[in-house]
Amino acid sequence: MSTHRPPTLAPSSQPSWRRRRLDPDHSLGLRLTLAATAAFLVLVPFALLALLVLGAWAPLHRLDTAVTHTLHDYAVDHPAWVVLMRIWSDVFAPMPLRAVALLLVIWLLRRGARRLALWATTTMVVGGLIGPLLKLLVGRDRPELLDPVARAAGFSFPSGHALNATLAAGVLLLVLLPYVGRGVARVALWVAALLLTVVTGLSRVALGVHFTSDVLGGWLLGVAVVAATTAAFTSWRAHAGLRPVQPARDGVSPEVERHPEDA
Incomplete structure (x- = not known):
């Protein structure tokens, strides 16, 4: 008398979704998952x-009130400081930064780096739309x-200046890193990106038009969008089969310097 065993499924050669997410050799593997x-x-x-x-x-x-009043007292007693902060805030306002990004x-x-141009555009546009919506x-x-000592219209959280400075600094940094080598120029580029982000945000608190938490929120949101x-x-x-990169070290598309069509 023969017995019929229920058919067994052959072991699948396809790794699980979780293992593919953590597989460095998979096209959507470890680096994408970590990013x-x-x-x-x-x-x-x-x-x-x-x-x-909100609560x-x-x-x-x-804390917000204490920082605001302390910086406001300093600004009232130092008109030159106010002028400097106003100039910085105007030069690195959202619209000038968007013009630079454009x-x-x-x-x-013009170099044929269409995908890289699309990434830069998407980053600026997505962040530029999310900010006013959250306000x-x-x-x-x-x-x-x-x-x-200064006035600004609209709601306060998150700071649009801090958000757009972070977006622009991130885009410029990750596009230009392949062009600066690994010496002093690379350090200077990082310092410039950090100064653009930090000083632009702090200028809004110094002028009394934003709370510190507004600026912190703009920075965090900008970093999240860029990431x-x-x-x-x-x-x-x-x-596309391109080699893996570490964006903070290599930029998002190191090929653009030599082969723009690959970007």
Whole structure:
């Protein structure tokens, strides 16, 4: 008497989704997973900060108010400082930075680096749209001072200057890194990107038109957007069979210097 055993499934040669996410040799492997995770992790502190702002958390409000009044007292007593901060804030406002990004995109298109130009455009546009939307959703009023040294319209959180400075600095840094080698020029590029981001944000607090948490929120959101679009670009590189890169070291497309059509 013969017995029929239930058919068994042959072992699948296709690795599981989890293993593919952690496989450095897979086209959507370890590097993309880490980049996407980094973008998510940056969004977590931003989301927590936004919730604290929405909930009017007392310790955060006291800290914001103390910093604002301290810097405002200094600004009132130092008019030259106010002029310097106004100039910096105007020169590196969102619209001038977007104009610089547009020139960069045009330059990339003329070199035939269409995908890299699309990445730069997407980064600036996505961040530029998310910022005003979040301002409306949070609806936080700007600091109220008896003798303001500067004025700004609209809601406060997150800071548009801080957000767009972070976006522009990230785009310029990751596009230009392949051109500067590994010496003093690379350090200078990093320092310039950090100065653009940090000083632009601090200028808004110094002028009394933003709270410190507004600027911190702009920085966090900007980093999250750059990380997310960089993860997407890394995904395309993997699909295209291009060598893996470390964006903070190599830029997002080191081939653009020699072979723009690969970018």
